[in-house]
Amino acid sequence: MDAKLRAPVAQASSRDPNPTLLEVRSLSKRFGPTIAVREASFDIRAGEVHALVGENGSGKSTLVKLLSGVHTPNAGEVVVDGKRYQSFTSPRMSQTAGIVTVFQEVLSVGSRTVLDNLWLGADGSFTTIVRKGEKIERAKRVLDQLLEHPPQLDTRVEDLSLSDRQVCSIARALLRNPRVLILDEATSALDYDSRSRLFRVVKKLRDEGVGIMLITHRMDEIEEIGDRITVLRSGATVGTVDDENWTTDQLVSMMAGDDHFAPTAARVEGREHILDAPVVLEVRGLTLAPGRTPVNTQIRAGELVGLAGLEGQGQDDFLKSLAGLGTAAGEVVRKYEDRGAAISNHETAHAERIAYVPRERRGESLFEWMSILDNFSIPTVREDVRGGFLSPRAAAERFSDYVSRLSIKTGNTSNAITTLSGGNQQKVIIARWLATKPDVLLLNDPTRGIDINAKRDLYRLLGELTAAGMAVVMLSTEVDEHIELMDRVLVFDDFECTREFSHAEVTRQKLVASFFGKESRDEHGSR
Numbered sequence: 001m002d003a004k005l006r007a008p009v010a011q012a013s014s015r016d017p018n019p020t021l022l023e024v025r026s027l028s029k030r031f032g033p034t035i036a037v038r039e040a041s042f043d044i045r046a047g048e049v050h051a052l053v054g055e056n057g058s059g060k061s062t063l064v065k066l067l068s069g070v071h072t073p074n075a076g077e078v079v080v081d082g083k084r085y086q087s088f089t090s091p092r093m094s095q096t097a098g099i100v101t102v103f104q105e106v107l108s109v110g111s112r113t114v115l116d117n118l119w120l121g122a123d124g125s126f127t128t129i130v131r132k133g134e135k136i137e138r139a140k141r142v143l144d145q146l147l148e149h150p151p152q153l154d155t156r157v158e159d160l161s162l163s164d165r166q167v168c169s170i171a172r173a174l175l176r177n178p179r180v181l182i183l184d185e186a187t188s189a190l191d192y193d194s195r196s197r198l199f200r201v202v203k204k205l206r207d208e209g210v211g212i213m214l215i216t217h218r219m220d221e222i223e224e225i226g227d228r229i230t231v232l233r234s235g236a237t238v239g240t241v242d243d244e245n246w247t248t249d250q251l252v253s254m255m256a257g258d259d260h261f262a263p264t265a266a267r268v269e270g271r272e273h274i275l276d277a278p279v280v281l282e283v284r285g286l287t288l289a290p291g292r293t294p295v296n297t298q299i300r301a302g303e304l305v306g307l308a309g310l311e312g313q314g315q316d317d318f319l320k321s322l323a324g325l326g327t328a329a330g331e332v333v334r335k336y337e338d339r340g341a342a343i344s345n346h347e348t349a350h351a352e353r354i355a356y357v358p359r360e361r362r363g364e365s366l367f368e369w370m371s372i373l374d375n376f377s378i379p380t381v382r383e384d385v386r387g388g389f390l391s392p393r394a395a396a397e398r399f400s401d402y403v404s405r406l407s408i409k410t411g412n413t414s415n416a417i418t419t420l421s422g423g424n425q426q427k428v429i430i431a432r433w434l435a436t437k438p439d440v441l442l443l444n445d446p447t448r449g450i451d452i453n454a455k456r457d458l459y460r461l462l463g464e465l466t467a468a469g470m471a472v473v474m475l476s477t478e479v480d481e482h483i484e485l486m487d488r489v490l491v492f493d494d495f496e497c498t499r500e501f502s503h504a505e506v507t508r509q510k511l512v513a514s515f516f517g518k519e520s521r522d523e524h525g526s527r
């Protein structure tokens with residue numbers, strides 16, 4: 001074992017006086033033949049941010065669900081504040097022990113107000129009922145910390161953006177005064193500003209002695225707030241890193257095992273020729289909100305265009321308009337050498353070989369009652385007809401190509417899609433739309449929830465597809481993706497496209513400054 005690593009269950013050393021708050025001892029969980037968690041052991045101290053990392057399907061969410069009382073373990077135990085638990089038999093039991101979780105999927109009741117959602121289920125678990133006035137006051141205080149422009153408390157949650165809905169889930173957790181706060185990919189739905197604000201709150205909680213468990217696929221987040229890092233592989237804890245000089249490659253090789261190490265995907269350089277490629281999509285006078293300057297742009301074959309900005313600045317509406325799904329006034333035209341076709345609805349977009357991969361898996365893409373294979377083959381099912389009958393074997397053959405290209409961990413493809421880990425569900429959806437063999441691929445934050453190796457696979461695949469002439473327009477909330485991957489980045493601010501960067505000119509500093517409507521003064525900012 002690397003000198004920088006130590007045994008998974010560590011006692012507080014003399015160097016670190018913080019007491020252990022939560023100890024996970026040899027926890028195991030099976031789902032039928034699948035061992036999702038196998039003898040996992042680690043501990044969380046008071047006043048630390050403890051990151052839990054691992055590939056898609058390595059058992060992170062299952063472990064979180066064992067700690068949150070959603071699942072009960074087959075073996076092992078949990079110790080909280082010195083008290084031993086064989087299992088948490090309900091979420092309430094885990095909360096009473098001081099563990100509060102924000103889950104990966106945004107969980108809220110859309111038809112209820114923000115205030116209702118923030119206090120949902122709280123009354124019964126508090127010894128004293130919180131009065132309405134106090135509820136309002138505390139809800140406002142916590143939302144003010146998390147959002148620059150908090151919604152009115154009587155707003156229905158379904159009218160909020162995905163990011164603000166997730167902020168409500170986080171606010172709900174904070175109102176419960178956790179001893180241990182678990183953030184299970186809770187940041188992946190957040191925009192840049194909300195994430196920064198959340199991290200300020202997390203640092204404050206850490207200073208107050210709360211133990212925070214952070215599940216994330218983003219190394220920049222761990223770098224920013226992580227103190228120790230535990231790595232999971234195939235359900236088992238591989239080790240805990242407490243050296244602040246850890247490297248991404250070190251973690252990746254722990255996650256994947258040395259045999260499966262995927263090198264960083266370098267962007268294909270020398271792509272300037274794209275400027276001469278034919279235009280495949282033309283956007284003319286697209287007005288994203290009344291009174292705003294319309295967007296005019298052209299997208300060329302083989303181009304990889306990034307859409308950036310703070311959440312809800314019109315980039316989502318722009319992308320949906322390209323897919324024929326928007327409500328914006330103006331024209332989107334699919335261009336060919338000698339003709340053009342107006343994209344006015346989803347059907348024309350589909351007929352013109354434009355594919356759209358939505359952002360929110362649960363509401364927009366997944367058919368939770370259907371199998372993995374059926375979820376893949378929905379739009380392309382006609383290709384699997386043999387002699388007048390649908391051939392599942394033909395579908396399985398087509399799917400297997402994407403399983404290896406995107407490293408999807410599926411098990412039996414006739415199982416329900418919900419038996420897959422979140423990241424693997426996301427990959428099935430990307431595969432679904434790639435299989436339509438589009439000329440234009442529109443991706444709405446596609447790497448949300450995808451592990452770092454899989455991201456590299458996807459970047460490589462996008463490199464191959466664009467080299468073969470596919471145009472890709474990708475909304476991304478990851479600044480690094482814009483800097484490293486895109487040929488061109490369009491920045492949206494207040495429903496206008498306010499800035500455009502070429503790959504050669506974009507830097508982190510300039511890009512983030514442009515989100516806030518400021519031009520960076522440092523023209524030589526580093527990448």
Ligand SMILES: Nc1ncnc2c1ncn2[C@@H]1O[C@H](COP(=O)(O)OP(=O)(O)OP(=O)(O)O)[C@@H](O)[C@H]1O
Binds near residue numbers: 031035058061449
């Ligand atoms: N309800 C279930 N039924 C059957 N198998 C399941 C169930 N939940 C999880 N699994 C399996 O357990 C394993 C671990 O899944 P888990 O969701 O914990 O992974 P993860 O590390 O959180 O992945 P991701 O990063 O993609 O969210 C996977 O093989 C998954 O398919």
